[in-house]
Structure formats: C-alpha cells, structure tokens
Amino acid sequence: MKKIWLLGLILTLLIGVLAVGQVKTLYWNLSTEPPSLDPPISTDTTSHQVIKSIFVGLTDYDDATMDVIPDFATTWEASEDGLTWTFHLRDDVYWTNGRKVTAHDVVYGTMRTLDPAVGSSYAFVLWVIEGAEAYNTETGTAADVKVWAEDDYTVKFGLKDPAGYFPAIAGMWVCDALPIEVVEEYGDAWTNAENIVTNGPYELGEWVHEDHLILYKSPTYYDVANVKIDQIYCYMIEEASTAMTMYEAGNLDSTAPPLEDMDRVKADPVLSAELTIAPDLCTYYYGFNNEKAPFDNPLVRKAFASAINRQDLIDYVLKGEQKPAQTFVCPGIFGYVDGVAEGIGYPYDPEAAQQFLADAGYPNGEGFPEVTLMHNTSEGHSKIAQFIGQSFMDTLNVTVNIVNQEWKVYLATCRENAPQIYRMGWCADYPDANNWVNEVFNSKSGSNYANYNSPDFDALIEQAARESDPAVRFDLYGQAETLMCDTDAAIAPIYFYTIVNLTKPYVVRTFAAIGGEHWQDWDILPH
Amino acid sequence: MLQFVVKRILWAIPIILVVSSITFLLMHSVPGGPFDAEKALPQAIIDNLNAKYHLDDPLWKQYVDYMWGFVRFDLGPSIAYRSRTVNDILSQQWPVTALLGMASFGVAVFFGIPLGVISAIKQNSLIDYGAMGISMLGLSIPNMAMGPFLIWIFALKLRWFPVATWGSPIHVVLPAITLGTAYMAMFARMTRASMLQVVREDYIQTARAKGVREIWVMLKHTLRNALIPVTTLAGPAFAGLMTGSMIVERIFAIPGIGKYYVSSVGNRDYPVIMATTLVFALAVLVMNILVDISYGILDPRIRYN
Numbered sequence: 084m085k086k087i088w089l090l091g092l093i094l095t096l097l098i099g100v101l102a103v104g105q106v107k108t109l110y111w112n113l114s115t116e117p118p119s120l121d122p123p124i125s126t127d128t129t130s131h132q133v134i135k136s137i138f139v140g141l142t143d144y145d146d147a148t149m150d151v152i153p154d155f156a157t158t159w160e161a162s163e164d165g166l167t168w169t170f171h172l173r174d175d176v177y178w179t180n181g182r183k184v185t186a187h188d189v190v191y192g193t194m195r196t197l198d199p200a201v202g203s204s205y206a207f208v209l210w211v212i213e214g215a216e217a218y219n220t221e222t223g224t225a226a227d228v229k230v231w232a233e234d235d236y237t238v239k240f241g242l243k244d245p246a247g248y249f250p251a252i253a254g255m256w257v258c259d260a261l262p263i264e265v266v267e268e269y270g271d272a273w274t275n276a277e278n279i280v281t282n283g284p285y286e287l288g289e290w291v292h293e294d295h296l297i298l299y300k301s302p303t304y305y306d307v308a309n310v311k312i313d314q315i316y317c318y319m320i321e322e323a324s325t326a327m328t329m330y331e332a333g334n335l336d337s338t339a340p341p342l343e344d345m346d347r348v349k350a351d352p353v354l355s356a357e358l359t360i361a362p363d364l365c366t367y368y369y370g371f372n373n374e375k376a377p378f379d380n381p382l383v384r385k386a387f388a389s390a391i392n393r394q395d396l397i398d399y400v401l402k403g404e405q406k407p408a409q410t411f412v413c414p415g416i417f418g419y420v421d422g423v424a425e426g427i428g429y430p431y432d433p434e435a436a437q438q439f440l441a442d443a444g445y446p447n448g449e450g451f452p453e454v455t456l457m458h459n460t461s462e463g464h465s466k467i468a469q470f471i472g473q474s475f476m477d478t479l480n481v482t483v484n485i486v487n488q489e490w491k492v493y494l495a496t497c498r499e500n501a502p503q504i505y506r507m508g509w510c511a512d513y514p515d516a517n518n519w520v521n522e523v524f525n526s527k528s529g530s531n532y533a534n535y536n537s538p539d540f541d542a543l544i545e546q547a548a549r550e551s552d553p554a555v556r557f558d559l560y561g562q563a564e565t566l567m568c569d570t571d572a573a574i575a576p577i578y579f580y581t582i583v584n585l586t587k588p589y590v591v592r593t594f595a596a597i598g599g600e601h602w603q604d605w606d607i608l609p610h
Numbered sequence: 611m612l613q614f615v616v617k618r619i620l621w622a623i624p625i626i627l628v629v630s631s632i633t634f635l636l637m638h639s640v641p642g643g644p645f646d647a648e649k650a651l652p653q654a655i656i657d658n659l660n661a662k663y664h665l666d667d668p669l670w671k672q673y674v675d676y677m678w679g680f681v682r683f684d685l686g687p688s689i690a691y692r693s694r695t696v697n698d699i700l701s702q703q704w705p706v707t708a709l710l711g712m713a714s715f716g717v718a719v720f721f722g723i724p725l726g727v728i729s730a731i732k733q734n735s736l737i738d739y740g741a742m743g744i745s746m747l748g749l750s751i752p753n754m755a756m757g758p759f760l761i762w763i764f765a766l767k768l769r770w771f772p773v774a775t776w777g778s779p780i781h782v783v784l785p786a787i788t789l790g791t792a793y794m795a796m797f798a799r800m801t802r803a804s805m806l807q808v809v810r811e812d813y814i815q816t817a818r819a820k821g822v823r824e825i826w827v828m829l830k831h832t833l834r835n836a837l838i839p840v841t842t843l844a845g846p847a848f849a850g851l852m853t854g855s856m857i858v859e860r861i862f863a864i865p866g867i868g869k870y871y872v873s874s875v876g877n878r879d880y881p882v883i884m885a886t887t888l889v890f891a892l893a894v895l896v897m898n899i900l901v902d903i904s905y906g907i908l909d910p911r912i913r914y915n
Contacts, residue, residue, distance in 0.1 A: 118691045118692060119691070119693045121693055126647070200658075201662075202659045203655075204655060204659070207654075207655055219658070220654040220657075271693060272693070275693070292702050292703065293702075293703055293706075293865030294776055294777070320863040322863065325761075325773065325862070328761060328766060332765065334772075334775075490876060491641065491642025491646050492641045493642075494642055495641040496641070508648065509649075512649075529653075530649060
C-alpha cells in the first residue's frame with residue numbers, strides 16, 4: 084500500500100514538473116519567406132505578420148470592431164483645427180537591448196520611411212503630413228517635415244489637411260518606432276537575426292531563410308505577464324496541399340485549406356469542427372474600362388453588373404462563404420455602407436440586365452461587339468472568369484473572350500490600356516474608406532485602371548479626406564459609393580473575402596481581419 | 611590534356627557573355643517592372659526605388675555594372691527580398707539544392723546503372739521486362755504526382771518519414787527519390803541499350819575467346835565502354851539537379867534555390883534572374899568539361915590533341 088502511495092506521489096510530482104516546464108509552442112505557417120522585416124521597407128502581409136509581433140505600433144486595431152485602439156500610444160487627440168495630432172506614449176516600453184523606447188524613436192522611424200534614399204513603397208500614405216511629400220520626392224528637406232517629439236513620451240504630427248483617419252495610419256508599420264542606434268550601425272542589415280533589436284511581444288530568435296523562423300516571448304515587452312505562448316515556430320511552406328498534409332499529420336497548428344479540399348473538410352466530422360470562416364478586409368471586383376466602347380455607356384456597365392450571379396459563384400465555385408458585394412468598401416472598414424441591404428449597386432437580376440442592355444441600344448445583345456474579360460493567370464481567377472463569363476453570355480446574349488496574362492504583364496496592360504473588363508482586388512492597409520475609394524478610384528490614382536473620371540466623385544472623397552468629423556465623413560463615403568457603384572456603375576464589386584482557416588482545438592485564438600495576428604493574446608491548452 | 615582544359619575554360623567566357631546579354635535583354639524587354647503591384651505606387655515613389663537600384667541608368671551601363679560586379683563575385687541586391695543580397699540567397703539556398711541534387715543523382719546512378727546492367731545481361735527475360743517496366747513508370751510519373759504520392763504512403767500512412775521540410779538526413783529521402791526516379795529510369799534505359807551495343811563488338815568476342823569469366827566480360831569490358839553515352843547524359847543531368855527543381859522543393863518545402871528560377875521572373879527581380887541563369891550556365895559548362903575529360907578515362911582510344 085505504501086508503495087502505491089509513493090508511486091502516486093512521484094507520478095504527481097513528475098506531471099507537475101512537466102506541466103510547469105512545458106514550453107507552449109505555436110506551429111504556424113507563414114506560407115513564404117518574409118521579404119523584409121524592416122518596417123519602412125516591408126510591403127507584404129507575411130512580413131507584416133512578423134513585424135506586428137516583434138514591434139509595437141503607435142496604435143493598433145481591434146480584431147472584432149476594427150476600431151483604432153492604444154498600443155505604444157495610450158491616448159491621442161487632434162488640435163481644434165484638426166491639423167496637429169498629439170500622441171501620448173507609454174513610458175514602460177523597452178527595446179530588447181534594454182533602452183527605453185521614446186518619442187524620438189517614433190520620429191526616427193517615420194522619417195526613415197520618408198527618406199527618399201531608403202525607397203519605401205508605402206511612404207505615400209504619410210504624405211498627409213506637412214512637408215512629407217516634398218521631402219520624400221526630393222523637393223523639400225527633412226527639417227520641414229512636421230513630425231516632432233514634444234518630450235520623450237509625446238509625439239506630434241502636423242498635417243496638411245485635418246485628416247480624421249490619421250490615428251488609423253499611425254497604426255501602420257510606416258510609423259513604427261525604430262532603434263536609432265542599431266539602424267545607424269548596421270544600415271540595411273539591421274534586421275538580420277544577429278543584429279535586430281525590437282520592442283514587441285515577441286523577439287526574433289532564429290531565422291533560417293526559406294526554412295523557418297522562431298519567435299520567442301520577449302522578456303522586455305510591457306505586457307509580458309499576459310503573453311501565454313512562449314514561442315512561435317514559423318514554417319515557410321508555399322504549397323497549400325503540403326501545409327494541409329502537415330496540419331493533418333499534427334505538425335502545424337493552423338492552416339488555410341486548399342480550395343480542392345474544401346468539400347472533404349466540410350464533410351469530415353473532425354476537420355469541419357476545426358474550420359472557421361471569418362471576414363477578411365478585401366474586396367474582389369471586376370472593373371470596366373469606362374473609356375472603352377461600349378463600356379463608356381453607363382447603361383452597358385449596369386447591364387453587366389446586374390448579370391453576375393454572385394451567390395451561385397460563392398456557393399459552387401468559391402465555397403468559402405464569401406459575402407456578395409455591391410459596393411467597393413468592405414465590411415469592417417470605416418465608411419462601409421451595406422449596398423445589399425440599402426439597395427446601392429446592382430444585384431443579380433437577369434431581366435433588369437437585359438433591359439439595361441436594350442436601353443443602351445442592344446436589345447437581346449444584338450449588334451454588341453465582342454467583349455474581352457481579362458484576368459491574371461491563376462487557376463482561381465480562371466474559374467471565376469469562366470463562371471461570370473458564361474453568366475454574361477447566357478444573360479445578355481453577348482460574346483465574351485476570356486484572356487489571361489502573367490501578373491506583371493497584366494498590371495502593365497491594365498495601366499496602359501485596360502481591357503473592357505478586368506479583374507482586380509483590394510485589401511485594407513488601414514481600416515478607413517480613404518484607403519479604398521480615394522487611393523484606388525480617385526481620377527488621379529495609379530490604381531484607377533477603370534479610368535473612372537467623375538469630378539463629383541473626386542470632390543466627395545477629397546472632402547472626406549480633409550474632414551475630421553466622423554459623421555460627416557461617413558455620409559460623404561456613402562454618397563461616393565452610391566455615385567461610383569450605382570449611378571455610374573464604374574465597377575462591378577463581386578464579393579467580400581473571408582479567411583478560411585483550420586485551427587487545432589487546443590489553440591485559443593483570435594482572427595485579425597486586417598492581418599497581423601495578435602499572437603500575444605492567444606493560448607495553447609494542454610493536449 | 612591541360613591545353614584542352616584551358617581552351618575549354620577560355621571558350622566559356624564568350625558563352626557566358628552571350629548568355630548574360632541575351633538574358634539581360636530579354637528580362638528588360640518583358641512588360642512590367644519590379645515595383646508593379648496591385649496597389650499602384652505614385653510615380654515619385656517608383657522614381658525613388660529606381661534610383662536606389664540604379665534602374666534609372668541607361669541599359670548598357672546597368673549591364674556593364676552588373677558584369678563588373680559578377681566578375682568580383684558581387685551579384686547585387688535582391689529587389690524582391692530587400693534585406694538580402696543575391697550573394698546571401700545563393701550562399702544560403704544553393705547548398706541545400708546541391709545536397710538534394712547529389713542525393714538524387716546518387717539515387718539515379720546507384721539504382722539506374724545496375725538496373726540497366728542486369729537488364730542487358732538478362733535480355734528479354736522476366737527480370738529485363740520488370741526492370742524496364744519500372745524505369746518506364748519512373749519516366750512517366752511526373753514529380754508533382756510522385757511527391758504527394760510518396761508523402762501519402764510513407765509519411766502520412768506508414769509514418770516512416772516526415773511530411774515535408776528540411777533539416778536532417780531523413781528529410782532528404784523522399785524528395786531525393788522523387789527527383790531521382792526519372793533520372794534513374796533514363797540511366798537504366800541508356801545503360802541497357804549501350805551495353806547491348808557494346809556486347810556485339812569484336813573485342814568482347816576476343817575477351818570471351820580468351821576464356822575471361824562472363825561476369826568480368828560484362829563489368830570490365832562491356833560496362834566501361836557502355837558508360838560513355840551514359841556519361842554524356844549524366845553531365846547535363848547533374849547540372850540540372852544541382853540547380854534545383856522548383857516543383858520538388860515546393861512540394862517538400864525545401865529551402866533551396868529552385869523556386870528563385872521561377873519567382874525571380876515573376877517578381878522581375880533582375881539581379882536574381884541574372885544570377886540564377888548564370889549559375890545554371892556555369893553548371894552546364896563545368897559539367898560538360900568534366901564529361902569531356904571523363905571520356906578519355908573511360909575509353910583510352912579518345913585523345914585530346
């Protein structure tokens with residue numbers, strides 16, 4: 084009897100030691116090698132995922148509401164004229180080299196983004212700062228850029244216009260604080276694993292290029308007590324089916340199932356229970372070249388926009404519970420209007436489509452020239468184009484030629500002479516409609532491949548960009564969407580993306596629609 | 611011999627110049643540039659980037675600068691992977707590919723040549739049909755089917771090997787078999803055909819007439835001479851294996867150089883396109899020189915003057 088007690092005691096102790104000593108590791112797939120961990124230089128979602136976990140942002144975004152929430156800055160306010168934004172910073176944020184992070188590091192990071200010699204692709208989002216565009220385009224000096232540290236824990240930005248969306252911009256990587264002494268010492272090599280100094284919830288441990296990257300919980304993070312996962316082991320598996328196999332073999336804790344596995348996943352009792360479909364901040368749309376006949380006629384554009392059976396496309400081709408879109412700005416972004424509920428834009432309505440085409444002078448499609456529908460080469464885009472192209476032909480009795488081009492050739496084609504119908508998508512950089520309607524469809528924008536040129540629309544979105552009152556801005560964006568997607572039917576929004584994800588049941592997680600998962604809020608249960 | 615090798619190396623210079631200039635012209639004539647993206651950048655930003663990477667220089671100057679860097683082993687920065695230089699990418703990714711390539715070549719040689727020899731010795735027997743059937747199968751199944759199939763059986767069902775990734779000798783097995791099988795099949799078929807041809811030569815009859823044991827006739831006299839066409843095949847095959855396979859590396863998530871042959875073109879990452887092309891050209895040149903040298907060792911009748 085005594086022996087059994089002793090054995091029980093030893094076993095309990097052993098389990099206790101194992102439980103205490105257990106390192107919580109999340110096995111994650113980054114899908115590719117992060118091209119750059121240097122915030123001003125990074126441009127892609129993979130890099131931003133890692134950057135988000137190793138650097139604190141000036142502000143952050145709430146996963147559920149997309150509201151701008153505090154991170155390095157605890158509070159912020161605009162001056163009365165809306166032109167000066169003041170951010171009050173935490174005084175307990177440290178670099179991994181032990182130095183305190185200050186407002187001067189934020190100024191340095193912002194100025195590094197604007198430095199023309201650095202060549203930051205995203206510098207243009209900071210052009211709203213007074214003097215920033217001139218410095219970035221080498222027509223002004225660094226001294227004239229209105230960003231300064233009032234004291235060690237107060238940073239101020241002077242803007243050209245009272246841009247109400249500026250706190251959202253402040254949460255982007257372009258404003259991240261950077262360790263001055265490290266960047267100056269190592270130059271572009273400062274993000275190499277052996278040199279990098281960070282200030283976020285995790286720090287970069289090991290980085291074997293193209294293979295894996297390990298992040299460790301940072302002991303200097305200001306909220307380290309609430310970070311539960313000790314390390315994140317990031318694979319870089321590009322092939323979705325390989326990642327799926329690794330997930331099923333238990334080597335990955337989360338993955339995005341490939342489209343061809345979706346039916347199996349939904350039918351499988353275990354996998355279907357692990358499946359989550361969450362909103363993503365992206366819109367898939369077909370643009371019409373508004374200058375190319377016969378799509379220079381709004382009635383023709385309305386006919387084509389009404390001939391897309393979005394729900395069938397989602398149910399039978401995409402299978403990811405995407406949401407049909409009739410407007411451009413997606414849900415979760417400030418300025419989103421629910422086009423489907425409010426009757427803005429064009430739902431699938433074959434009779435209305437035929438009527439629009441008849442009103443345009445082509446009854447039953449007679450005399451309508453052949454249409455070119457172009458997309459960039461990809462199996463997914465091809466399936467969508469086949470479905471929608473067929474929908475156009477069946478509904479409108481027109482001939483549609485589907486053409487595809489390699490991605491960069493396609494972009495050059497769209498830029499120089501966009502086809503009558505082209506495929507494009509847009510994902511949020513920051514959760515505000517300015518990033519959508521203004522940056523894409525302003526007649527001066529380089530992404531306006533539709534050649535949409537409406538002075539009224541430009542006036543609305545430019546006014547919204549200068550306005551600081553949220554209610555007024557919201558109303559202006561609603562008017563702009565109505566003008567672009569309904570009155571002018573410049574484009575045909577098709578669907579709002581979803582994040583389709585499998586996660587093991589022992590992972591307690593959140594979903595960051597805008598990208599940059601908050602791993603610091605996750606947990607791994609014993610399993 | 612030395613004169614031959616020096617001459618061949620000198621010949622490599624104009625070949626590299628031609629390959630590099632054609633590649634350079636082709637990649638610059640393809641529409642689209644490295645900074646084109648879904649989010650079109652303002653022209654001022656593109657100007658900054660072009661200035662940073664000297665893409666605003668005249669083309670001839672860019673080419674001369676590149677080649678001057680090339681001879682000094684400075685292959686420039688990667689435009690798509692901005693924190694890395696092309697030297698970094700080659701030095702970190704190429705050894706992985708080289709290791710996989712050597713393992714695959716090992717699979718091809720150590721299974722392919724014996725398979726061919728056995729088939730030739732036992733011509734028209736069941737063994738011959740079996741061996742040639744296997745090699746035909748190896749040639750016919752593409753890597754993108756073979757890889758997932760091997761993963762399914764040996765990693766997911768039997769759990770003998772890891773599903774994917776890299777890091778230990780056991781990780782090399784499935785990708786090396788996937789990549790090496792087709793070459794194994796080629797070597798087997800070439801060895802068999804070549805052996806059957808050589809076996810009809812007079813000197814084989816002589817060897818047999820002298821009473822040499824059949825096994826020695828086959829291995830010493832027949833195989834050695836039969837290996838010349840196999841070697842001709844092996845040179846470029848080895849060069850190909852050493853520069854990677856995008857498909858196999860992708861299926862098994864191997865951190866090799868293979869993907870850069872495709873992604874660099876998609877990204878218009880000019881310095882990486884140049885470097886990967888020149889590495890491949892150099893690999894083929896070196897292997898062809900080695901193959902030519904090996905002819906003399908295999909067949910004493912071949913002279914280099």
